[in-house]
Amino acid sequence: MxxxxxxxxxxxxxxxxxxxxxxxxxxxxxxxxxxxVWTVALLTGNRPKRLVSTTMLREWLCExxxxxxxxxxxxxxxxxxxxxxxxxLTPNPxxxxxxxxxxxMEEYLQLMKSEHLQEKKDWVFSQWDSMGQTQRWIFxxxxxxGFRLGVSQKxxxxxxxxxxxxxxxxxxxxxxxxxxxxxxxxxxxxxxSLEMSPSHPYPFLLANSWEGKEVKNCFxxxxxxxxxxxxxxxxxxVYLWSRGEDVITHQFPELTQLFxxxxxxxxxxxxxxxxxxxxxxxxxxxxxRLGRKNVSAKMVEENPTIFRAYDMLEWNGEDVRQQPLWKRxxxxxxxxxxxxxxxxxxESMEELENFRSNAxxxxxxxLMIKHKxxxxxxxxxxxxxxxxxxxxxxxxxxxxxxxxxxGQRANLFTDYTLAVWDEDRLVPFAKAYSGLTKEEILEVDxxxxxxxxxxxxxxxxxxxxxxxxxxxEGISESKRHKSGxxxxxxxxxxxxxxxxxxxxxxxxxxxxxxx
Amino acid sequence: xxxxxxxxxxxxxxxxxxxxxxxxxxxxxxxxxxxSDHARWGMNHYIAPLSSVNLIKARLGKNISIVGYxxxxxxxxxxxxxxxxxxxxxxxxxxxxxxxxGEIWVYTGDFKWEVDGVSEPFxxxxxxxxxxxxxxxxxxxxxxxQEHWFQKMGEWWQNNQIENKNTVxxxxxxxxxxxxLKNIPPCGNIYVHPAVAEMTEITQDLGIHFPEWKKxxxxxxxxxxxxxxxxxxxxxxLLKRLGDVEIGMASGWMGVRGKRSWSAVxxxxxxxxxxxxxxxxxxxxxxxxxxxxxxHGNPDVLVRYLTEKGKDARAWGALFEREEG
Numbered sequence: 135m136x137x138x139x140x141x142x143x144x145x146x147x148x149x150x151x152x153x154x155x156x157x158x159x160x161x162x163x164x165x166x167x168x169x170x171v172w173t174v175a176l177l178t179g180n181r182p183k184r185l186v187s188t189t190m191l192r193e194w195l196c197e198x199x200x201x202x203x204x205x206x207x208x209x210x211x212x213x214x215x216x217x218x219x220x221x222x223l224t225p226n227p228x229x230x231x232x233x234x235x236x237x238x239m240e241e242y243l244q245l246m247k248s249e250h251l252q253e254k255k256d257w258v259f260s261q262w263d264s265m266g267q268t269q270r271w272i273f274x275x276x277x278x279x280g281f282r283l284g285v286s287q288k289x290x291x292x293x294x295x296x297x298x299x300x301x302x303x304x305x306x307x308x309x310x311x312x313x314x315x316x317x318x319x320x321x322x323x324x325x326x327s328l329e330m331s332p333s334h335p336y337p338f339l340l341a342n343s344w345e346g347k348e349v350k351n352c353f354x355x356x357x358x359x360x361x362x363x364x365x366x367x368x369x370x371x372v373y374l375w376s377r378g379e380d381v382i383t384h385q386f387p388e389l390t391q392l393f394x395x396x397x398x399x400x401x402x403x404x405x406x407x408x409x410x411x412x413x414x415x416x417x418x419x420x421x422x423r424l425g426r427k428n429v430s431a432k433m434v435e436e437n438p439t440i441f442r443a444y445d446m447l448e449w450n451g452e453d454v455r456q457q458p459l460w461k462r463x464x465x466x467x468x469x470x471x472x473x474x475x476x477x478x479x480x481e482s483m484e485e486l487e488n489f490r491s492n493a494x495x496x497x498x499x500x501l502m503i504k505h506k507x508x509x510x511x512x513x514x515x516x517x518x519x520x521x522x523x524x525x526x527x528x529x530x531x532x533x534x535x536x537x538x539x540x541g542q543r544a545n546l547f548t549d550y551t552l553a554v555w556d557e558d559r560l561v562p563f564a565k566a567y568s569g570l571t572k573e574e575i576l577e578v579d580x581x582x583x584x585x586x587x588x589x590x591x592x593x594x595x596x597x598x599x600x601x602x603x604x605x606x607e608g609i610s611e612s613k614r615h616k617s618g619x620x621x622x623x624x625x626x627x628x629x630x631x632x633x634x635x636x637x638x639x640x641x642x643x644x645x646x647x648x649x
Numbered sequence: 650x651x652x653x654x655x656x657x658x659x660x661x662x663x664x665x666x667x668x669x670x671x672x673x674x675x676x677x678x679x680x681x682x683x684x685s686d687h688a689r690w691g692m693n694h695y696i697a698p699l700s701s702v703n704l705i706k707a708r709l710g711k712n713i714s715i716v717g718y719x720x721x722x723x724x725x726x727x728x729x730x731x732x733x734x735x736x737x738x739x740x741x742x743x744x745x746x747x748x749x750x751g752e753i754w755v756y757t758g759d760f761k762w763e764v765d766g767v768s769e770p771f772x773x774x775x776x777x778x779x780x781x782x783x784x785x786x787x788x789x790x791x792x793x794x795q796e797h798w799f800q801k802m803g804e805w806w807q808n809n810q811i812e813n814k815n816t817v818x819x820x821x822x823x824x825x826x827x828x829x830l831k832n833i834p835p836c837g838n839i840y841v842h843p844a845v846a847e848m849t850e851i852t853q854d855l856g857i858h859f860p861e862w863k864k865x866x867x868x869x870x871x872x873x874x875x876x877x878x879x880x881x882x883x884x885x886x887l888l889k890r891l892g893d894v895e896i897g898m899a900s901g902w903m904g905v906r907g908k909r910s911w912s913a914v915x916x917x918x919x920x921x922x923x924x925x926x927x928x929x930x931x932x933x934x935x936x937x938x939x940x941x942x943x944x945h946g947n948p949d950v951l952v953r954y955l956t957e958k959g960k961d962a963r964a965w966g967a968l969f970e971r972e973e974g
Binding site: 146147148149201202204205208209212213214215218219222223225226545546 | 787788789790791793904905906907908910911913915916947950953954957
């Protein structure tokens with residue numbers, strides 16, 4: 135595990151993207167195929183399922199170190215990361231043992247099949263006993279299932295592309311789809327040419343935020359608030375992929391059925407939208423479908439969906455992504471196999487703003503602006519696609535509860551519950567984690583520590599004094615929430631030091647924002 | 650009446666009418682060491698370990714009224730016997746032993762067991778009642794030997810030299826800075842911040858020898874060098890002058906990754922001048938104290954742990970609020 139340990143240590147030690155890139159490159163230059171493929175799997179989130187629950191790991195640690203549970207929990211609250219806490223609480227061995235990463239993971243996979251908890255426990259203990267501190271931390275990270283090292287998949291791809299002299303796009307493409315952390319898979323990943331399986335999606339093209347002053351040679355279309363989806367029909371099978379690179383074919387049987395009729399060798403990029411009474415409905419209707427393994431006929435009937443296509447990526451088995459957008463739109467409109475999301479040519483900012491002001495009425499969350507000549511590239515290329523969202527809705531709310539964060543924010547109160555007035559009572563309606571500067575976080579942290587009224591475990595009730603402007607993307611009625619409303623993507627826009635708690639908004643103000 | 654008690658001004662000895670490390674201006678103060686959260690302004694009279702007198706004067710002014718006593722030597726105030734014993738925390742740091750009518754209390758001030766090459770080595774002082782610091786009062790803190798980290802620090806400096814970079818280490822100007830200067834394997838020029846230089850000169854007068862070092866002047870252009878700055882030196886505009894740098898921080902808090910990334914340095918070295926968890930527990934055992942007061946840090950965890958072990962342990966509030974490591 136020495137190569138991997140060195141890599142993770144270097145990735146973790148630096149805040150610089152360039153240094154991380156160099157660390158990855160030098161790793162790939164010398165790593166064995168079996169270590170490399172597991173490393174890519176772990177860094178890109180393609181890791182195996184959990185061997186044991188984290189609750190079990192905590193119990194085992196306490197048992198092994200003869201430590202009271204409360205003491206371990208105090209340590210966890212202080213450190214903010216379970217894998218690290220467990221690594222810090224186990225002693226260093228006299229001699230460190232370095233098992234190759236692939237061997238470790240193969241043993242892991244073997245044990246996944248075991249039904250004997252004791253066997254898993256013995257294995258975990260023997261690893262803890264033989265590993266140095268960094269190794270234990272990495273091992274615990276694998277066990278607890280979270281690897282956040284500030285390394286994006288993009289960075290991994292970039293370094294691999296450089297070392298193995300392949301286009302980034304090729305590697306990104308090969309990383310999509312079905313994974314197996316084997317040497318064969320690794321050889322396919324870095325091979326100079328390769329045939330793809332029929333389910334293989336293309337990488338989604340993403341948009342930049344619109345900051346333009348003028349608009350020229352562009353199409354504009356609605357930015358829908360649904361599930362971005364790539365629909366593939368190849369070799370008489372349909373595959374639906376979400377942006378998160380999950381196969382969602384089985385969650386949308388009615389769409390799968392629809393696409394069965396498309397000719398083989400067709401790939402569409404579009405959006406799945408919920409429909410209620412013939413109108414586009416709230417995103418929450420879609421969520422009911424997503425969480426399920428299999429969707430019943432009743433579910434489909436109660437929460438019907440439609441697909442609106444934005445783009446065509448493959449036609450008659452030919453990859454058409456290099457063709458200009460206007461040409462692809464033409465192919466899409468003429469193919470007749472799907473509903474095309476409407477698009478218009480705009481030539482002036484005035485026109486553009488006009489469209490934007492109508493977005494809400496069309497139940498869109500903003501506009502997409504796409505250059506007519508743009509090819510369907512990879513990632514977030516400059517100068518091809520832009521998103522121009524509606525301004526977030528916002529409300530001034532009072533800080534009611536605070537909770538310490540995790541990781542580097544452990545020990546700092548960074549998770550806030552915010553409330554609005556209902557007569558003389560404060561009703562919580564949103565939790566927000568981000569949006570403040572480091573200095574502001576420290577200031578709020580000091581306030582929380584000095585103004586705690588009550589403690590419930592990790593949560594503190596504070597004096598209702600601080601006011602924040604909270605922004606959110608959408609708002610709808612909700613029976614599950616105390617306030618009767620649910621907001622989407624709440625975040626703090628501003629620390630309103632100029633306002634007193636009394637001046638914050640009311641629940642009536644909040645409800646008025648519901649369409 | 651207890652021998653020592655907590656007052657808003659600090660730890661107080663009613664029988665002698667004297668405070669230990671008070672944080673408000675009082676008449677007579679016995680000081681454990683020269684760090685600014687222990688040796689504060691405004692006392693009419695200071696009593697301190699002999700080897701810390703010049704350090705305290707450098708910080709609080711030449712004209713303060715101060716008297717120093719060597720380690721182990723008793724002095725009496727209204728029939729109460731006081732003595733200083735090395736705390737191993739920084740040069741000139743002491744535990745304060747208080748004895749009255751056969752009852753012995755020991756206040757550790759800040760302490761550590763490890764012999765660091767610059768501080769007078771610590772030894773435990775048997776007592777009935779122990780007032781211990783617990784800055785690192787969590788079992789997650791288990792220090793490794795300093796040789797391990799100084800070797801790593803040396804390797805890091807060499808690597809930075811290969812990349813043509815300067816190496817900056819952030820460390821408290823008194824104690825940590827000298828410890829680094831004394832222990833890092835030299836492989837180039839060493840510069841120190843003027844605040845560090847002042848403290849280092851006084852430490853040299855105590856008979857401690859250091860590798861060659863230079864005070865960082867405005868006209869200096871260090872290359873591939875080691876530069877020791879106090880943590881506040883980061884924002885000095887000084888960093889700009891140093892060109893391409895790697896920044897490291899030496900502090901016990903660096904033992905936790907979250908704390909390290911929050912500090913936004915390139916490298917963290919968990920080198921601490923405080924006792925780790927085991928160090929505190931070992932001290933409690935070694936002193937054979939029956940009553941333990943925990944202060945400074947996270948007393949609640951330590952108190953609960955000791956109570957469950959059958960000791961009479963209590964928290965003495967957060968006496969000192971600044972986090973240091």
